[in-house]
Amino acid sequence: MTQHADVVVVGGGQAGLAAGYYLRRAGLDFTILDAQTTPGGAWQHGWDSLHLFSPAAYSSLPGRLMPPQEGKPFPDISHVLEYLTDYEKRYELPVQRGVRVTGVHDRAPLLRVQTDSGAWTARAVISATGTWWRPFVPSVPGRADFRGRQLHTAEYRSPGDFAGRRVIVVGGGNSGAQIAADLAPHATVRWVTQRPARYLPDDIDGRALFELATRRVQTGGPRISDLGDIVAVPPVREARDAGLIPDHGMFDTLTADGARWADGSLWPCDAVIWCTGFRPALSHLAPLGLRTDGGGIPTEGTRAVADPRVHLLGYGDWTGPASATLIGVGRTARDAAREIADLLS
Known part of the structure; x- marks a missing residue:
């Protein structure tokens, strides 16, 4: 009916x-x-x-x-x-x-x-x-060859699943920063981004972001992305200030056991988490x-x-x-x- x-x-x-x-x-x-x-x-x-x-x-x-x-x-x-x-x-x-x-x-x-x-x-x-x-994972050379675990932001739940593991977190936005900070006390983490991580000023939160977005539509002005990509919420700020989540450039390819960069350096890992939108x-x-x-x-x-x-x-x-x-x-x-x-x- x-x-x-x-x-x-x-x-x-x-x-x-x-x-x-x-x-x-x-x-x-x-x-x-x-x-x-x-x-x-x-x-x-x-x-x-x-x-x-x-x-x-x-x-x-x-x-x-x-x-x-x-x-x-x-x-x-x-x-x-x-x-x-x-x-x-x-x-x-x-x-x-x-x-x-x-x-x-x-x-x-x-x-x-x-x-x-x-x-x-x-x-x-x-x-x-x-x-x-509709999680998005980019087409990266070697993805099909990697023998470790691969998952997207949408599938991540807690750091306990990765305790004692070596984990690459891919993505320079809020999800990548938050998940890298969440994992850092429990796993060996390498956070990789397409460009150096750009934090918004520490006093910026969602309230200010909404006001900025509204003002841009009404009168013009800077885009939020002109100011930065990552909101420094307390856990991210603490991990950043403690030096636990330095960002690294994006790797060129995945191998069976990890990732390889353009300079030939290798980083073995057990898992890759795609925080790629x-x-x-x-x-x-x-x-x-x-x-x-x-x-x-x-x-x-x-x-x-x-x-x-x-x-x-x-x-x-x-x-x-x-x-x-x-x-x-x-x-x-x-x-x-x-x-x-x-x-x-």
Whole structure:
């Protein structure tokens, strides 16, 4: 049996919940379909020591401040999950769990949302699936020859899995720095980056990053990447200042037993952790043919240029400044809900 809602939101993580908040305020009929069986989106899959970049008050979804976590200026992952679970309940958001969307199809004037447990029709769709589900690992010579363990940020959980081992951590962003710092007291770590590690000033956290991103959109100014790549959260700062995580240039190739650099030097290791980012999880939109020859989906704000019934929310700056963050997604969710309400009226 096919069900109907005026708006179907694909994804029940932070972006989907923010969309639900504003769709409810707009008085629209909507449902949220989420492949996960429990609340929290990608946050429930992060590593054990993961903390936010910002204080709780600056890590909140619209309408509900995140309460502070006792003894922790930057909340940990368990606190974030409690907050998102409470948020969903507080606003009675209609999240259907364990429902995987396999494709969105044009059945003009409606959209047909096909799932692994039936189909929905909708007048508009908000895609809020994020990026966690598409980890990116670069094509590096010798990857197939390496006999040790290889895993991505998305699979890392705790340093105990690598106690006493030799580990290469690849990637000069926040994940690479945090995981290298997490491992350093327990394993022999070599952190490798494409260019020398660039830390933001120690007094910069997520609150300031959001303000910088917003100011750049409104008035111009420096990009965050002009200032640095890594937020020096306390564990990273401590490991850096103790000299535990010096960064090294990127190796040329992996061998059966480790890595080799351009100067011929070798470093044997037991594992390689690829902290090399993610790509937007958008395969469910493929039937609509929204991508250009360059591979991207052009948007105006969050709206897909090729189909005004489709909005993309929470994938990064191309769908709104800081829209992949807890504090940043609210503004773009509000704008998307307003545009959809105007369209449907």
